[in-house]
Amino acid sequence: IAGITQAPTSQILAAGRRMTLRCTQDMRHNAMYWYRQDLGLGLRLIHYSNTAGTTGKGEVPDGYSVSRANTDDFPLTLASAVPSQTSVYFCASSGAPSTDTQYFGPGTRLTVL
Amino acid sequence: GQNIDQPTEMTATEGAIVQINCTYQTSGFNGLFWYQQHAGEAPTFLSYNVLDGLEEKGRFSSFLSRSKGYSYLLLKELQMKDSASYLCAVMDSNYQLIWGAGTKLIIKP
Numbered sequence: 001i002a003g004i005t006q007a008p009t010s011q012i013l014a015a016g017r018r019m020t021l022r023c024t025q026d027m028r029h030n031a032m033y034w035y036r037q038d039l040g041l042g043l044r045l046i047h048y049s050n051t052a053g054t055t056g057k058g059e060v061p062d063g064y065s066v067s068r069a070n071t072d073d074f075p076l077t078l079a080s081a082v083p084s085q086t087s088v089y090f091c092a093s094s095g096a097p098s099t100d101t102q103y104f105g106p107g108t109r110l111t112v113l
Numbered sequence: 114g115q116n117i118d119q120p121t122e123m124t125a126t127e128g129a130i131v132q133i134n135c136t137y138q139t140s141g142f143n144g145l146f147w148y149q150q151h152a153g154e155a156p157t158f159l160s161y162n163v164l165d166g167l168e169e170k171g172r173f174s175s176f177l178s179r180s181k182g183y184s185y186l187l188l189k190e191l192q193m194k195d196s197a198s199y200l201c202a203v204m205d206s207n208y209q210l211i212w213g214a215g216t217k218l219i220i221k222p
Contacts, residue, residue: 042213
């Protein structure tokens, strides 16, 4: 693994189903982030983690949950998907939560029908 | 509220120079980032400004004026591969990035 990987690449999901998007980084970065990107809008922060064992809410956390059991993994769970969660989801990481550059994974394109 | 403004779309000619502007109003300021995003791909880091002035990196330069809440990204000697969206983001007082919607740059031969 080099950098950040995300899985799946894309997914079509029925409304009401539970879904976990996976994110793994091998850069030993302390901070990790989940964003969603929608047409015409900037990236919006869903949840973040400044270090393993801690998480925080971003701008649009409702309907999503995260966990950070170790440094490398930061899964995002949709407990009961709704069509408004159709989006492209990007995971990112940075060495420190402050001013360090964020590096992005390739993204997951999720469609909720 | 917090706001980042940048033009939705710009068109330029191969070999020319283009300037992409970004204005911001945020709660606090801990630096401004520019990212490049090709269609269907992840954003990739281009530049970071925290002090006023110009930062030059090859064909790309980024300028910041904190008093005016203004930045621009200057791309010289445009190449077809520069066709992409350019994202402006400001790190606020909580060290969270606030993102603009991006400027889609179209390069014509």
